[in-house]
Amino acid sequence: MADDNLQVDVETAPGKRRMYWVLAIGGAVLLLIAVVFGVVSMLGGDDEVSAQTSDSVKTGGSLRAGLAQDGALYVPMPRPFLFNLPGPDRTYLVQIKVQLQVRGNDAQSAARKHIPLIEDTLLTTFSAAEADQIKRKEGKDELRTQALLNVQNALQSITGKPQVDRVLFTGFVMQ
Numbered sequence: 001m002a003d004d005n006l007q008v009d010v011e012t013a014p015g016k017r018r019m020y021w022v023l024a025i026g027g028a029v030l031l032l033i034a035v036v037f038g039v040v041s042m043l044g045g046d047d048e049v050s051a052q053t054s055d056s057v058k059t060g061g062s063l064r065a066g067l068a069q070d071g072a073l074y075v076p077m078p079r080p081f082l083f084n085l086p087g088p089d090r091t092y093l094v095q096i097k098v099q100l101q102v103r104g105n106d107a108q109s110a111a112r113k114h115i116p117l118i119e120d121t122l123l124t125t126f127s128a129a130e131a132d133q134i135k136r137k138e139g140k141d142e143l144r145t146q147a148l149l150n151v152q153n154a155l156q157s158i159t160g161k162p163q164v165d166r167v168l169f170t171g172f173v174m175q
Contacts, residue, residue, distance in 0.1 A: 072165070075100045075111040080171060081123055087131035094134070096126060097171030100151070100164045107163045114158060121154045122147055122167075134174065144169060 080097040100118070102108050111118065125147045133139035144167050152162035 071103045073102050073104070073108045074168075075102060075108055075115075076170075077119060077122070078115065081119075081126055083123065083127045085127070085129065085131040085134070085174075092131045093175045094126070095171065095173045096169055098122060098147075099168045099170050101166040101168060102164055107161070110155065110159050110161075110163050114155060117154055117158065118151055118164075121150050125150045131174075140169065140172065 077098045077100075080095050082093070082095045085092045085094050100111055102111050126143070129139075129143050134143055148164065148167045151164050151167060155161070155163040
């Protein structure tokens with residue numbers, strides 16, 4: 001009789017081990033997902049709001065007071081600009097990531113509303129540049145200034161105001 005119990009325990013042990021492994025792997029996967037979610041939420045949060053909140057905490061005011069003092073808001077372009085520029089000896093592939101600096105919520109809303117117009121204006125400006133020009137720092141500054149003027153003119157014709165204070169290159173790669 002004792003032998004029968006021993007055989008039953010031995011037969012069910014592999015099934016239990018398999019179940020424990022499945023539970024352990026499932027728990028590890030859930031833990032990994034929780035860790036990834038935590039890291040992403042810490043690193044990828046709304047930096048604009050957190051920066052404004054920390055500024056208003058430092059000054060002792062509210063979030064509205066922080067906006068009224070500085071008023072600088074940023075509108076990221078949804079995707080980087082990727083285009084080819086012919087050079088004297090070869091063609092270069094250029095990628096530029098752009099954010100727009102605006103003042104106030106109305107300008108931010110207007111810029112977000114007209115992103116297709118802004119993207120077209122910037123792509124036209126960037127692709128008209130010369131490869132030798134944007135290899136130098138001064139050339140990049142000239143391109144940034146020209147992009148700002150073109151975006152302001154495009155928005156001025158639609159909204160009646162220039163809306164954008166600065167065009168910021170947050171990423172620039174030329175290969």
